[in-house]
Amino acid sequence: MVKGKVVGIISNLITIEVDGPVSQNEICFIEHNKEKLMAEVIKISGNLAFAQVFESSRGLKIGLEVEFSGHMLEVDLGPGLLSKNLDGLQNDLDKKEGVFLKRGEYTHALDLDKKFDFISSAKKGDEVHSGDWLGYVTENWIEHKIMVPFKLEGRWKVKEIVKNGNYKITDKIAVLVNDNGDEETITMIQKWPIKVAVKAYKEKPRPFKIMETGVRIIDTFNPMAEGGTGFIPGPFGCGKTVLQHAISKNAEADLIIFAACGERANEVVEIFKEFPELIDPRTGRKLIERTTIICNTSNMPVAAREASVYTAMTIAEYYRAMGLRVLMLADSTSRWAQALREMSNRMEELPGPDAFPMDLPAIISNFYSRAGMVYLNNGKIGSITFIGTVSPAGGNLKEPVTESTKKAARCFYALSQQRSDSKRYPAVDPIDSYSKYLEYPEVQEYLTKNVGDNWVDNVLNAKNWLLRGKEAFDQINILGDDGVPVDYHITYWKSETIDFVLMQQDAFDKIDSITPFKRQKYMLDLILMICETNFNFESFEKVPPYFKRIINILKQMNYSEFKQDNFYNFENELKEVIKERSVQ
Amino acid sequence: MQTKAFQKIYTKITKLSKATCSLNASGIGNEELAFVDGRSAQVIKIDKDEVTLQIFKGTEGIRTDAEVIFTGNPPILKVSDQLAGRFFNSYGEPIDGGPEIEGEEREIGGPSVNPVRRKQPSELIKTGIAGIDLNNTLVTGQKIPFFADPDQPYNQVMANVALRADSDKIILGGMGLSNDDYLYYKNLFDNAGALEKIVCFVNTTEDPPIERLLVPDMALTAAEYFAVNKNEKVLVLLTDMTLYADALAIVSNKMDQIPSKDSMPGSLYSDLAKIYEKAVQFPSGGSITIIAVTTLSGGDITHAIPDNTGYITEGQLFLRKDSDINKVIVDPFRSLSRLKQLVIGKKTRLDHPQVMNAAVRLYADAANAKTKRDNGFDLTDYDERTIKFSLDYSNELLAIDINIDVDKMLDTAWELFAKYFTKAEVAIKKDIMDKYWRGK
Ligand SMILES: Nc1ncnc2c1ncn2[C@@H]1O[C@H](COP(=O)(O)OP(=O)(O)OP(=O)(O)O)[C@@H](O)[C@H]1O
């Protein structure tokens, strides 16, 4: 084993003199008193290795012994990861003792003594490749596939596979042999280095399905594809986290991997508290059963914050290889970029814009490219849909993290300070935001088939009303209320109706917070009908109060159970109100 | 300085800058506390046998042969019940003429709470100020700053909040506090008969600015003692965090680090988060709530200090002078308490969330109407009514001199709704409207 000695310390950047070969990103352990502090090599120069320690460096001294592990930062993949609360280095937070985190205490993410019922699907003599399924165990309710480890290259044969039965995750499940006669014993656990993308699939097609989120401003106006990517930039307090939480509660996904990256601990506590109580509307099971939380809050070590998003992505890739639809959320990717910046500055690298490292755009686009829908070797589909938040300095979108992410992600959910100030939640900007997927012919086809014949046209029509409403509003502001034709006011208020009833959504209301596609279609049709109606007004002053009545009734509909008595009562009331002023 | 047997003493400084010095020494720990010519200093960098120290009081007059004593420890605070009612400087030394504290030595800036050991905050903090209790309700375990220009009475408002809130201890961390403000706090706490539950760590404008860097950690170490060991509800007041961040910038600048936005260090977010994230609700009942002050320059919240703060804290309370009523108000647009959801309509009356939102929405309409008026356009009847409403709303609810309970705030809002608007204009969920509407 290669060893070294500490020769320099600046904050969490440790310089180590090494006595043998070491590799970039290799993990090492600094021995201090009785603690072993984990660190990652981030630069090598001659016999000096520069490492970022994943812990506070307080009290570290020159001359401390360092042991190199011979591998990069790896995670353990196996049954039992679901419903866990892990830190950025995949330590199980629940296994840690005491109220305060202890430096150098590492706990295993998996429960090594836990037993699962294994049911085999491969048999002796089968030819297999990395990622192929050998059988499965049941984890919560999913069929957790036991796979040929991702790191096995080339062609292997099943030499031995155990009988169906109850096994510990560390027990032998199978023995594989390759053409050279090398044997590999397979258990339910495999390891994988987090910074390397898992490529154990056949191909990655363009996403063609839409993933329902229950959030109208996404589903209706800027839909997210299954296996798609998107990001939510916005100034502080504009609703990034609330929007992500809303998505995680309702999204049509088998699994949610939530990376709380350098944000508030209380927000994670909210998930700990709520998810064991909330029900997944699709499976009727508790939300926590489909969720894994990777939690490296802002007060936890900065270097581990950088690792946390990779740990989360690797776990997502692992479950994708089982043919599952995984939704990964990261809040906030800017904190990860800042962690990179802190290290880069400490190493005195030549800085790029805003002192971020020069290769930031490449790092971000590499990361986003790990998401996607894939055809597995057996032809089955698996997907990772990834949505990250971005916290731009000063709320200004012209900054490196936002700009780099914009190039990498296909959906852009820009939160606007102005909308948030006027409590128009979710504060997604209706004009600036986009989903590139809405332009994909295969997605349009999917929507036509699954939501409705004229769906895409109707959505574009609604967007057009928003644009016209904005133009009318600008004119009214320039020329004054009575300086424009009454029609301008009507157009503006029609767009306001779309805004208030479809775009705005109360994330804290039991009913309004979740809107399935069917209901979104019903409401969009209803509102477009209002938009297409000609109304008669004697003066502009009559327009706002009338439309406020309409909006109020429509909002009551949003708060009522879909297609129940209350809902229809409001709809009838609405029809009466429309009759008052509609003309043929 | 009394030297002890295990302490290492050196007398050969090799480099001196405005705030740092370097010397050759061995066996020194990172972040260790030292004394250079009697001045407190802390290890910030070790390169082979060269140790670099940051000297809190600055290096003026330090000679290359000055005595450097390493203590073998990071900065510590002695904690015990004796802290109550006392005033200390940035190093935790008494400045009130009282005796030294006896107690357990604790490293300041200690480890973080394991997130899975936290409890979700759920206890409302009552302040009597409607701009806070009604629109931006505070909860124990929360961290929230006042955003205010330097001429706003933030120290007074914060003191009021502290004294009205139901807490077991109030810990004041004063950074760059003017001597007048320091005496203001001291007298106020004295007169309120609250001295027994106060602990103060103060760095005044007369003290060296770098010393401020110790104040939040000192205050929070004391807070953790009372919250964890005594299960007490602790309120920590930190004023002014902008001056704290300025001190960070001075140090990083002296260290030749590449500054990021507004000359602030690239690590500003992490540095501030380490402090604010000490706010916590413990399952055992103890809690640490942090109320801070971040002074702004000309109301600019995009500057790196308020910006990073906003990304860390659970909302902000924005103070500004309302020229229409000539009073300071808690601005409903720029203010936010993100934990209010946990208590409003649950610990307070059911109609609270809806009333709060409706009032702010109508206030926003008034702001639009005023812009219209200022641009010389005619106002509609609705515009006129919103403007009248906004004046009453500011006077009776937003102004910081209000001291009423939450039910009264809600009743006041309903009265104003009925006075100026129709049901459809107020647009609140029907069942709540049916119960509380006071008009026709
Ligand atoms: N859909 C919504 N419905 C109602 N209120 C909302 C909604 N979205 C956001 N809010 C309000 O805005 C507050 C801030 O939202 P959130 O915490 O999501 O902001 P953020 O963008 O994540 O901020 P930061 O960058 O500081 O983390 C919430 O606490 C809530 O009061």
Ligand SMILES: [Mg+2]
């Ligand atoms: Mg957030």
